[in-house]
Amino acid sequence: MREDVRVNLPLANRAGVARAPRIVVKVGSSSLTAADGSLDLPSLRHLVAVIAARRAAGQQVVLVSSGAIAAGISPLGLPGKPKDLATAQATASVGQGLLVARYTEAFGRHGQTVGQVLLTAEDLIRRQNYANAQRALERLLALGVVPVVNENDTVATDEIRFGDNDRLAALVSHLVRADALVLLTDVDGLYDGPPTRPGTRLIRTVTTGADLAGVEVTGRGSDIGTGGMVTKLDAASIATGSGIPVVLTSAANVEPALAGEEVGTWFAATGRRKSARRLWLAHAAxxxxxxxxxxxxxxxxxxxxxxxxxxxxxxxxxxxxxxxxxxxxxxxxxxxxxxxxxxxxxxxxxxxxxxxxxxxxxxxxxxxxxxxxxxxxxxxxxxx
Incomplete structure (x- = not known):
């Protein structure tokens, strides 16, 4: 696996996100989906407007977006999220085209071009695939394109069972040697218990594993997405352990988050940049x-x-x-x-x-x- 030539030191604090040359932004299905299961176009356009402004300011952004299965529910007339694999794959096939079409249209309003990149676990397990994905993403960024990355749910089985792009976003952050990863979800940060329970506290900063002692999280997210805070913490662990800090907050906070303001939870980098081989062994093999x-x-x-x-x-x-x-x-x-x-x-x-x-x-x-x-x-x- 060829290592990228970019050399970057971990950001010291969240203020550095605004000045970071390259970031990865991940948005979940629940942040892009309306109550009836269709794409929430105002939310998508708001997200795009913020990212487009960062891109116009000279920042490179890779967008990892869930939502293909959710986007396919309404056109197929389904009552909700598919339960069986074949229907989920078919729904993803319909929804992926719609999702990328909306991103193309929204970024086009700001004079920017997007490129679709679909990845599966094989692309991170097999070394040649890894190198090909890395090369393609680097070239897209060099051409001024905003890569829109998603799991290839139409043909992948493990990814649909995994159910969310959090882990993929962390691995893509390493793949492109990003300076920071921003995870956007439907809550404004990491709480020490269920956010709806009275008395729970927002954790502003996580610098070591000791800061997570006693934190109570669940494994299930919204009805549309199947992630949850557990997958967010797993992704944060992968990224920070590889020298990439993480901001976790709500999609509504995307603008202040990318501006480096004090929103959400900041996960400081805890490790050094790993070689692609060791990251593959630790998290993708x-x-x-x-x-x-x-x-x-x-x-x-x-x-x-x-x-x-x-x-x-x-x-x-x-x-x-x-x-x-x-x-x-x-x-x-x-x-x-x-x-x-x-x-x-x-x-x-x-x-x-x-x-x-x-x-x-x-x-x-x-x-x-x-x-x-x-x-x-x-x-x-x-x-x-």
Whole structure:
């Protein structure tokens, strides 16, 4: 995967969003859809007007927009969001054309051109696809075009089950090496509980994971969208862990948010820019199985940045081949992902054995089960 030549340091605060050379803006279905399921054209045109003004001021903007399935509901006369995959795919096919037509018309009023970019997980899993997507987006931006990115729901199945573009927006932010990611939703920021419950508090700034301690979020969004605050926090974690700060606020606040004003929740960058390969491993690679590690091995691959050896593995789950991506699970949950050097049929006989023992058993050149160059750490999450 070719890395982009842009070199950018994390923004120190939200005021920097107004001066950032390149940003990604993500808007959800609930912010673009009227009560009857049709596209809310006034809201869409307001969003476009704000982005067009930023673009006219010299800022490059990539727009990640949900809404294809929602836009197709009304033309097809459906009573609501489709429940089955085939109907959802057909609805997305109808709605995507309508959605892009509205964006083309709205940006055209400001003398600006849009380009549609449809992505699936394959475009972030396969290295050649990743490089092609990166090259296309870079060229669109260089030509002064506003890329409108969406999941290719018509042919993708995982994306429809995932149900929202939050994670995609975070990955696209890394793909184009954006200076900031702005997530627009139907609430004005992150609250420490349900926003409608009396006494809940808006969290203005998140600088470390400790700031999220005790925060109560739900996994379901609106009836039209299927995201929710959980997917927003996942996206924020992906972006900030890769050195990209995030602003989370409502679509109604898009203008002050892009102007760098104190609206919504600011997630400060917590990590450094990752290589495309490690980001792919951590967040986009299709996992085929799990390796269970003892505490010592978990520390070795995280704190020690060392390769994973068979001696530290206590169990194997899944059906995978050499070169597949697997999760590494320590006593406290998933700690890393990596490309495994052995298949699931070979590994059980190797568990707990040192390199010397493996040589005694006939493996003259025992390899690391997962080499450190093929490892990407992830934030620990508890097993379900």
């Amino acid at each position: 299709q996992v085929r199985g799990r390796l269970h590690l003892d505490a010592g091995a978990a520390r070795a691959v995280t704190d020690g940045k060392r390769s994973l050896l068979a001696a530290g593995i206590t169990g194997v789950d899944g059906d995978f081949e050499p070169g597949d991506a697997v999760e590494l699970v320590g006593p406290d949950g998933v700690v890393a992902r990596g490309l495994v050097a052995y298949g699931s049929q070979e590994l059980p006989a190797m568990l707990g054995k040192s390199s010397a023992q493996l040589r005694e058993n006939g493996d003259t050149l025992p390899r690391a089960v997962v080499h450190r160059d093929d490892l990407a750490q992830v934030r620990p999450r508890r097993r379900r």
